Amino acid sequence: MTSYIQHPLLKEKAVERRLFQLELAASALQASTLVVLPTGLGKTVVALMVLIARLNRGKVLFLAPTKPLVEQHASFLENVLADSTIVASFTGEILPERRKEMWEEAKIVVSTPQVIENDLLSRRISLRDVSCIIFDEAHRAVGNYAYVYIAERYGREGTDRLVLGITASPGSSLERIEEVCGNIGATRIETKTEADPDVSPFVHQREIEVVKVAVPPEIQRVRSLLEEVLEERGEALDRLGGSDGLRMPKRMDRTSKKELLDLQKRLRGLIAKNPSPSLYQAVSVLAEVLKLKHAVELAETQGVDSLGRYLERLASEAESRGGSKAAKRIMEDPRVEEAVGDLARMDVDHPKLRAVLELVKEQLTAKADSRIMVFTNYRDTASSVLDYLREAGDEIIRPVRFVGQSSRASDEGLSQRRQAEILQKFREGAYNVLIATSVGEEGIDIPATDLVLFYEPVPSEIRSIQRKGRTGRARAGRVVVLVARGTRDEAYRWISDRKEKSMRQQIREMSWPDRRDLGSAAGAGGGEGHGLSSGPRVGRQLVIGEVGPGPGGEPGGPGESRPLGPPDLFGLSEEASALVIVDPRERSLARMLESMGVGVTLRVLEVGDYVVSDRVGIERKTADDFVDSLVGAERNIFAQLKDLARSYERPILILEGRDLYARQVHPNAIRGALASIAVDFGVAIIPTADEDETVSVIAAIARREQHAGGGAPHAHGKKTHRTLKEQQEYLVSSIPGVGNAVAKNLLRHFGSVERVFAASAEELKEVELVGPKTAERIRELVGGEYKG
Known part of the structure; x- marks a missing residue:
């Protein structure tokens, strides 16, 4: 017999009672925690239990990486809470001043992290009175992602802190898991697996199978032509590296894209120190290698249409003013021209397309109300699959493409509103086949999804687990992975499987007796008085480090490394001795400025990137951006600086990076441009080595200006419109x-x-x-x- 959770804040019979979820929530209330739970087993319910237990202490912030997920969580909370008016959903479409009002009124705020980051940097909100932050899909908390900044601010400002991270796939290595925990401020991990006796009754069978297909001879011939060019460029790269004593990869088919990108970075660093013609040429040849390697992958794993679209874009790049020399040389090669001709005449499709059609028809014939998700790595492939299914003319198949927001030539992205509409129609059955890129991998809750198709394996355990998790949620499901024989598909599948096994091993190790926290934390702001009881400790737990200040000053925060004491967010504190207006595109440096005690306000700037006083506006260019602005068809550095000089009495160009002469642009052209900027436009040029030095320079100028009477920052000026x-x-x-x-x-x-x-x-x-x-x-x- 089904039993339900009873709580004054919950509607009657709104949430099914599962002991393992209550145990996880009770433990998470004792210290800041990362909860690892397989997809479909109710991570959101665990978050709900923690949320309602913390509401009497202050506001709760529930973060999710995409707008569809935000809407999903907000809808769930509104449906289960007795008072739905305490929930506010934040999106970038809501005016900033309105968000400020909503923040002050709401008890629960559900938002994407980017919106909260913007509001924090613009000093519209404070985390001082937030009693809990929930990080959904917490594995994203690495690098420069907004989760990291928000957690750091919470560590500095929060007076009664608790953090809950939830994910199904934290990563395959202990180092990665510890990085995620450190970045969100979690001091322990709680985990359950599908094999646990208290979890297994709620697990639905998920059948996983691999379907292998043979690449047709016609496509293999095109691939061979491209591989010939690729190997030739690889040999040229090896010769060029040898002249400078560098070791270069000799087998392009065995060299990963990551290795090539690392090599590119190393070559540019060497050019900055000791430029030579061979190094310049090596960078150019390496650009060809990267493009060709991508073309070969498309040929063998994606299909004729995807490859054709990519080569069309390369041809367009080669023909356009400012197009790369690498694209021009590739498209001028007779073998590439031959491959393009073969593609134009080809009347065969990649067998994966036929396999998708057959599997979809088989599923819908057997169960007409099925929902099917087809995952592809590339938008072009998503379009190809959509066209193929539509052209099949089978009325039972109702496909739709689901991609991200960004647009490019001839491929418009989907707005967040359109994404939400598509998902709703998919749930309702207006569409029954959702063809998605990576945007569909995380968190989409469609319980009735019966079949998930991987158009290709992905060499990432996180993405693979997320994809598989779209089925087997409310009932048994099926996962099918398509693999092209004799291609990198086979290697990617092996890599993904190995990483998944490694992740499971790491999670198993967390259950070792000597790694459990067996001490009582009953007084640490936990489940007492909240109607939640953990019962016997069954879940696995790993203590990450020293437990720092948390709920009510008790254990639960990220420890001594984060200074306490919130700054004055709605004016300048003593440390924040200056204020800078920053364009949102420079968000990462805005964070760095703030960490130095400089007040930051984010505002879209028509002219410049930073405004530090009434008379000083700053344009920032990395060395690469600067050169691109000189040679690119649409990026005119002189027009930008003309507007800057017209708008501000003291215009400044910060030129960041030591590799200004690392590109295949004649040094005299760059020197001439610098001379013109300084003499003809009257713009001061300040060189910096990296982002750290750039931030220090901006902070120094802002403090000097505002202390010397240059006035508060005031943005003005408009772009000069095209003739x-x-x-x-x-x-x-x-x-x-x-x-x-x-x-x-x-x-x-x-x-x-x-x-x-x-x-x-x-x-x-x-x-x-x-x-x-x-x-x-x-x-x-x-x-x-x-x-x-």
């Missing part, structure tokens, strides 16, 4: 495959944008640099029916 000619060129050049040079030719030939778009394919081909493919692409875009 009509520039807007016309930009409009035409935005067509995929049409670069700046082709756009100018088209406009000169036809005389207006209207006549360019009205021209037939035959008329378009008369223009210099416009071939049949480009002409067809223009006509398809202009004349194609809109299917939104």
Whole structure:
């Protein structure tokens, strides 16, 4: 017989009572904790129990990495809490001042971390009175992710702190798990596995199978052509490295992308110290290697359509003004040209597409109300799968594509609102096949998902576990992984399996008797008086370090390393002796400025990146950005600095990095640009070595200005808008495959944008640099029916 949790804050029969969830929650209330629980076993319920136990101490902040997850958690809380008005859901679409009001009124705030980070940096909110922060998908708390900053601020400001991290996949190594715990301020780990006797009754069977397919000879031939070019470039890279005494990878097929990116970073560092022609050339050849390696992977694991779209983008890059030399050399190679021709004539598809169709039809025929998720690594592949399923013409298949928000040429992203609409229609059955990229991997709660298809294995245990966790939640489910024989698919599957086993081993080790915290923590702000009782200790627990100040000053926080005492967030504290207005794009440096005692306000700036007084505006460029702004078609450093000089009495350019001359741009061109910036535009140039030095310089200028009477920071100035000619060129050049040079030719030939778009394919081909493919692409875009 089903029993339910009874609590004054909960509706009657709203939450099913499961002992293991109550045990985890009771333990988590005793100290800041990372809870590791398999997907579908109610991590959110554990969070709910902790949340309601802490509400009498102060506000609770519930963080989730995406807007669909935020809406899901907010909806869950509103459905189970007796008073739903205490829940506020934050999104970037709500005006900042309105969020400030909502923060003051709400008892529970559910939000993405980026919104909270912005409001903290803009000093609209304080974490002083927050009694608990819940980090959903806590494995994200690494590197520069917003979770890390929020936890650090909470450690400094919170007066009665408790942290709960929840995840199904913390990582495959103890070091990674400890990093996550350290970054959110968790001092222990609690874990349950599907094999635990108190958990197993709630586990639904999940069948996992691998379907292997053979790559057709036609696609193998295209792959061989690309591999020939790749190996040739690899040999060239080896020769270039040898001339400078560097060891280079000889077998490109056995070299990972990470190794190549590390090599790229090392080469640029060497160029900064001792530039030589061979090192410059090596960087350029390495760029070709990276592009070719990606093309080979697409050929063998994704399919004709995905590869064709990628090569089209490379061709567009090669033709555009400011396009990379690497793209130009690749597209000029006869073997690549031959591969492009073969793709255009090819009438076979990758067998994975047929396998997807067969598996989907099989599932929907056997169970008409099924929900199916198909995961792909690439958007192009998601589009290919969508088109293939639609073209099959089977009425029982109702597919939809689910991708992220960012857009690129010919591939528009999905707004957060549209993502939420698609998920809701998928739950309701309007769509029954969701074709998703990584955006669909985390936390989407669709209990009825019966089949999860991996279009390819992923070499990440976290992503693999997240994908598998989309099924087997409310009933038995099935996971199928597609593998192309003799390709990197097989290696990726092996890597993922090995990492998953390693993660399970780490979790098992947490149950060793000598690693349990057997001491009583009953007085540490835990379950007493909250209606939660842990009962006997069954869950696994690992103490991460010394338990620092936590709930009510008792154990539970991140320890001595974090200074206590909140700063004045709504004015300048004694330490925050200056205030800087920072554009949100510079968010990472805003955090660093704040840590130095400088007050920060985030605000979208039309001109510059930082404003430190009424008269000083600062533009920051890394060395790479600076060179890109000189040669890129759309990034004009002179226009930006002209606006800066017009808007501020004392304009400054901070040029960050020691590798200014590491690119294949003649040093004299860079020196000439610097001279023009200083002499013609009157902009002071300050070189810095790295972000730390940049932040120190900005802080020093701000303090000097504001103490010397330069006035409080005041943002002013607007961007200079493009001329009509520039807007016309930009409009035409935005067509995929049409670069700046082709756009100018088209406009000169036809005389207006209207006549360019009205021209037939035959008329378009008369223009210099416009071939049949480009002409067809223009006509398809202009004349194609809109299917939104």
